[in-house]
Amino acid sequence: MAEAPAPQGGSSLLFLTDEQLRKGIEAMFFAYRGFTADPDRILEGREMGRAHHRAIHFIHRSPGTTVSNLMALLGVTKQSLNRVLRALIAAGLVEARVGRRDRRERHLYLTREGAALERELSDAQRERMRAAYRTAGPVAVAGFRQVLEAMMDEESRRQYEALAGRGGQ
Amino acid sequence: MAEAPAPQGGSSLLFLTDEQLRKGIEAMFFAYRGFTADPDRILEGREMGRAHHRAIHFIHRSPGTTVSNLMALLGVTKQSLNRVLRALIAAGLVEARVGRRDRRERHLYLTREGAALERELSDAQRERMRAAYRTAGPVAVAGFRQVLEAMMDEESRRQYEALAGRGGQ
DNA sequence: CTTGGAATGTCAACAAGGCTGACGTATTGT
DNA sequence: ACAATACGTCAGCCTTGTTGACATTCCAAG
8 A cells, every 4th residue: 555666776657657646536536525524514404514614714714804805715706605605694603894995895704603613613624634644644744735735726726825824834 | 654753852743733734624625626627627518517527437447337336436316326327328428238137237337438538537637646746756645645545434445445456556 | 076997795596416205117035 | 925126217405606687886087
């Protein structure tokens, strides 16, 4: 199972065979299922879905972000996002404040209850991530992130790095 | 596996901080978007979606598989899968042969046209994967797969390994 | 000042693709 | 003969994406 590919004479490109690539593709498919399973389960009871989770996550990450920002980040239309936001606001999880400088904008914030749900969701997801990280070890984790970053398209990578730069590290 | 985690004083669990985990979570989100982008684009013109892609992929991987098998693999209901299969059969991409031993079963195969489409889809997806792998290098790729495997839930890991064992390597 | 264009956000209607429930049909095994 | 299995289908619902139409707000040109 995935041993380091023996630094023999040439550059040993055995890790680029179709077979290896296919395995990576299937690993992404099955892993993503696990990745979303816990939050999905939590939200099931609350009449919400994955779309709500994503919105909550990024509002938590960037408090005061506008609808347009969130739209670009999530890669959905404003109409689609709007439905989700309406539900979150109705449920008292998100607050939309009219912009002071530009009153067309709505700045989004989690309420106390919204923050609590965010905690619950991200705790569950982080727990699975933590277990996977611990099992695989720090070197594997570094590789994991490298490959994922290389897999993003240009636009996503920009967004990812903008978030990463802000959050810390 | 178990790489030595930087043998400084303590056990150096810095890679397990909430911040690192959050980055991993966001990396998964953005990378998965890239992962599915190319096939989605190809299928757009053909009145098909991601669901059809998944079915085609696994029928290609396991020619002759039954409807029940595919259901379990994809994690969807038979009604949901049936809609997809009906479309694929109507489009002449998939053939369903009545089982010889058990004539209740339908064994699924790609037709010549189905195989051609599968090629087109997997070429696109593999190409992105190959680029990411090449950029990140073999050590990173090994780590990538380790973390993904650790992230799957039990059932998915079983399925993943069953496929991997069959395909080669 | 006013007016038109651009940005922003909302409402309505529709499609894809999940789901459950109920039922029919062929086939198999007891 | 009968129960269980594998599959197909109809009907209806939900979530989450889409487009189109429209209201509000801002800004810049006349």
